[in-house]
Amino acid sequence: MIPLSSPDINEDDFQLVNEVLRSRYLASGPMTERFEKEFAERFGARHAVAVSSGTAALHLAMIAAGVSDGDFVITSPYSFVASANAILYERGIPVFVDIDPDTLTIDPQKTIEALRDLAQKRDGWRSLLPRSARNSSGALRAVLPVHLFGRTAEIREVVAAAREEGIAVIEDACEAIGATSDGVYAGRFGDAAAFGFYPNKQITTGEGGMLLTDREGWADVFRSLRNQGRSNDSATLRYERLGFNYRIDEMSAALGLSQFRRLDELLLRRKAVADRYTALLSEVDGVTPLLEVPAGRTRTWFLYTIRLAPEIDRDAVMDGLAARGIMTRPYFWPIHLQPFYAERFGFVEGDFPAAEAAGRTMLALPMAPNLSDAQIEFVCAAVAEQVVAHAV
Numbered sequence: 001m002i003p004l005s006s007p008d009i010n011e012d013d014f015q016l017v018n019e020v021l022r023s024r025y026l027a028s029g030p031m032t033e034r035f036e037k038e039f040a041e042r043f044g045a046r047h048a049v050a051v052s053s054g055t056a057a058l059h060l061a062m063i064a065a066g067v068s069d070g071d072f073v074i075t076s077p078y079s080f081v082a083s084a085n086a087i088l089y090e091r092g093i094p095v096f097v098d099i100d101p102d103t104l105t106i107d108p109q110k111t112i113e114a115l116r117d118l119a120q121k122r123d124g125w126r127s128l129l130p131r132s133a134r135n136s137s138g139a140l141r142a143v144l145p146v147h148l149f150g151r152t153a154e155i156r157e158v159v160a161a162a163r164e165e166g167i168a169v170i171e172d173a174c175e176a177i178g179a180t181s182d183g184v185y186a187g188r189f190g191d192a193a194a195f196g197f198y199p200n201k202q203i204t205t206g207e208g209g210m211l212l213t214d215r216e217g218w219a220d221v222f223r224s225l226r227n228q229g230r231s232n233d234s235a236t237l238r239y240e241r242l243g244f245n246y247r248i249d250e251m252s253a254a255l256g257l258s259q260f261r262r263l264d265e266l267l268l269r270r271k272a273v274a275d276r277y278t279a280l281l282s283e284v285d286g287v288t289p290l291l292e293v294p295a296g297r298t299r300t301w302f303l304y305t306i307r308l309a310p311e312i313d314r315d316a317v318m319d320g321l322a323a324r325g326i327m328t329r330p331y332f333w334p335i336h337l338q339p340f341y342a343e344r345f346g347f348v349e350g351d352f353p354a355a356e357a358a359g360r361t362m363l364a365l366p367m368a369p370n371l372s373d374a375q376i377e378f379v380c381a382a383v384a385e386q387v388v389a390h391a392v
């Protein structure tokens with residue numbers, strides 16, 4: 001059986017987690033502080049705040065951006081459901097803008113148009129809102145671009161436009177730790193960024209996440225919100241706002257710290273796996289590997305996703321691969337067509353054609369830094385065979 005992903009855990013990881021267990025300091029301690037400090041330093045940010053998941057990080061960023069009842073947040077429909085869910089936690093309304101079919105990330109020109117339409121309430125702005133929310137009296141609070149599959153979304157101009165309009169930019173960098181665009185890391189373009197460390201990500205804490213920001217006030221709010229809304233500067237138990245238990249525990253922080261110290265090595269090994277896949281799959285008719293990133297960009301590999309030609313029955317290919325012990329997943333079924341979103345907001349097929357086309361044709365293959373050449377070759381041979389078997 002070849003799983004879809006498998007974290008690389010080494011002796012250093014075991015040791016640091018054991019150190020925590022021996023110390024009996026299991027919650028909110030020195031490992032969390034060290035993890036935050038090294039994370040902030042590596043990415044040149046003033047503040048890093050560790051939390052219990054990438055989703056929690058996105059949620060707290062929505063609060064900092066001021067999202068509240070009926071407010072609008074522009075985001076991508078082609079993502080993991082958590083990026084849009086975070087908007088709904090604060091009773092905001094997701095305004096989806098379709099993706100660029102090549103990069104699979106939010107289309108910058110369409111995003112800027114939507115941003116200006118909503119911020120200035122230009123003619124026809126309500127048509128951008130989901131059908132069931134068109135009479136909402138909210139305001140645009142944030143843009144939430146997603147850096148997908150290890151590459152940065154093209155958001156430089158989006159950020160500039162957002163600054164002009166006084167709108168916050170919250171980056172979902174959960175899939176793109178270490179990715180760069182013209183020397184800027186994913187998570188360093190906007191006002192705050194969320195990272196996630198689920199075991200299929202480039203580094204893991206088990207469950208865990210991180211917020212990155214240069215804004216002192218926001219970092220204070222994040223620290224308070226993750227700890228039930230407690231005041232940061234008093235030893236007395238004062239609660240200043242409605243908060244959550246979004247703290248990370250020390251075992252998770254230790255694992256994250258140890259993994260983070262090996263980030264470069266882990267990224268290189270993922271790249272070697274991806275390069276091997278790409279070399280083998282580029283020869284296969286009907287299979288298109290992810291587009292190479294343009295000059296000046298680096299991708300850090302998350303899952304290894306391929307696009308199948310439209311005439312290939314993707315689900316039959318998945319079944320065929322599963323029968324050979326190879327786990328794959330359709331990444332992602334667009335958020336607007338998830339049953340809950342379609343029902344709540346009245347989205348229908350055809351609303352975001354590029355996201356839907358990607359949703360029908362993309363397939364994630366097993367990806368892990370420790371995948372062997374033999375395993376990669378086995379997967380690629382099986383993909384080639386299944387693609388021929390299921391072309392209609």
Ligand SMILES: *Cc1c(COP(=O)(O)O)cnc(C)c1O
Pocket residue numbers: 053054055056079080082083146172174175195196197198208209
């Ligand atoms: C993994 C991921 C998240 C956060 O996931 P958690 O499981 O909550 O850590 C958010 N957005 C995207 C795009 C992701 O891939």
